Amino acid sequence: MKKWLTYGAAAVAVAYVVALFFFDPQEYRLFPRCFFNWVTGLKCSGCGAQRALHCLLHGDVMQALRFNCFLIVFMPPFVLGLYKGPFANKKWYPYIGFWVMILFTIARNLPGATF
DSSP: OHHHHHHHHHHHHHHHHHHHHHSOTTTOOOSOOOHHHHHHSOOOTTTTHHHHHHHHHTTOHHHHHHHOHIIIIIHHHHHHHHHSSTTTTOTTHHHHHHHHHHHHHHHHTSTTOOO
16 A cells, blocks of 8 residues: 555656646646745745746756745755755754744745845
C-alpha cells in the first residue's frame, strides 16, 4: 500500500509540474489561490511560488527571484539540509526554517518591500 501511495504522490507531482510548464499561473486559474492572501490581503512566504516555478521551468531565473526569492534561494538548501549534511539529525533545524519563513513573510509585507 505504501508503495502505491509513493507512486501516486510522484504521479501527482509530475502532473503538477507538466501543467505548470504549459499553463502560466498568471493567465490561467487552474492552480489554487493563496488562502492567506485571499483572507488578509498580505503576502505569505509562499505567495508567488507557482509563478516562480513556472519561470524556472522556462529558464527565467531573474523573474523567478522577483516572484518569490524565498523559494528559489532558501528552500533548496534547507530541504537538502533536512536529509543530508551536518544539520540532518538536529531537532532545532526545522525551527530555524520556520522562523526564517515567518521573518520573510513579515519583511515582504513591510512598506516598500518589492520581493
